[in-house]
Amino acid sequence: MMRRWAVTLLAAFVALVTIAPLLWMVSVSFMAPGEAARVPPPLLPGSPTLENYRQLFGTYGALRFLANSLLVSTLATILALLFTVPAGYAFAKLRFRGRDATFRLLVAALVVPAQIGMLPLFLELKAMGLVNSYAGALVPWLAGIFGIFLVRQYCLSIPDEMLEAARIDGAGEGVILRRIVLPVLTPIIVTLALFVFLSSWNDFMWPLIVLADQRLYTLPVALAALSREHVQDNELMMAGAVVTTLPVLILFLALQRFYLNGLLAGSVKG
């Protein structure tokens, strides 16, 4: 009994230390300008105010960046699903020449970090006229090898008899995918959608490179630029951090089971 309390108390302490920076971020975002820069650092706002958020959305036009982030992440998610789900299923369940060799090449390509090709990719998109556009920010999400991999792993457990029965009934392959396979895949599709949405929302280096026009900035790019100009405005920056990270944090908390299960499915093989 003693032991149970000790371990749980220790876990509670570690958890508190872990989420303390996030709690502090929320708390400071409601402080009056300059309030956080004191010794000892205050933990709670003296009189909570929305001033920082008002300034963020009023003076600095954060609504625009929020909309950009929502647009890019939503489109990235939809496109990634359209490209990777059928491919993952085909690699698992359809027989065609060259399938296994192609898949082995894809797995080998997983070792190559995406940053290696960033400079040529930039030149390539420049030639295609896609630099400084939403399309340019979306491009890397079309080439999601990891997503194909994840969907394939999941599809391997679909019984072949189910597909054969549909084929004997005269259903085409497209119909089988839509009517029979997709309903079975719902959990992994939710997981993959969550992965892509969160990673594209949090992505920084590529949008920083490809989006030069400030009006196209996503939240992380805008926040990084703002924080370089306003190093002293502690409270304003915390409001910006809250607006940037709270949406994905809430999304994760709501769908955490899908996220954690998918993470294990992906890492066991990776």
Place this chain on the structure above:
Amino acid sequence: MNAGRRSQARAGWIMTGPALVAILIFFVLPAAASLALSFTDFDIYALADIGNLRFIGFRNYERLLENPLFWKATTNSLLFVAIGTPFVVVLSLFAAMLVNSRWLAWRPLWRVALFAPYVTTLVATAVVWRYLLHTRYGLVNYLLSLVGAGPVDWLGSPTASLPAILLFVGWKSFGYNMIIFLAALQTVPRELEEAARIDGAGWFARLRHVTLPAIAPTVLLVSVLTVAAMFQLFTEPYVMTQGGPAQSTVTILYFMYEEGFKWWNLGSGAAVAFLLFLCVLAVTLVQLRLARRGGAI
């Protein structure tokens, strides 16, 4: 049957086609082009007019080897790998063991709380930590002052800046590895540990002789993933220190970004990218080799 097989083959290529084409154009081609680009003097003039482009063989690589900042960046990245990898792996393993403890109540709650930093936006939490690590008003130094230590000029001193960033990186990423470790720990039979306990083995002896051997492949997997992640640090120094002070946090990737997109030396930047790839590959292969010799896999 034959017609069925043919229609399956056609469907197979239709379904994989779009993804394969996208991977080819936006991933394979740029990665391969990176190597070709590294043998050219692609710069701002070539960007304006491709006619200015020349093949210069290995000259980009030669120049990099003579560039002190490149060596500084490489040394910094190796330091991040050498110090950061054991730090993150140990941190994650202890977190996993704590959450896996059979005396723990409300396990799912603690698991989610410890994992939460991993899903937050890197830029946002890097900004938060920049203030937490502030010399005068930061919470970290305040806590240190309570035990009579500090104050440490975390982000302003060339010796403290790298540990400061690692502190943040550890906080941000240990939850991910913890989940992987947790899955491995759950496959270790409780009876095994119980038997060792009855034989009088202490906590550390059980960890060393029972738990660690059982999860060795996972320790290796997590180390490989962490090494790769440490080589790819960019956002953290970009937001928290801008590579400073005294270039103490310029990483290889940060150097590549500046070379390519600040100075528009794309040929030289591509050479950096290729060297980075070789580093990641080499370390991964060495670790796999060691594991094979040790019988972990």
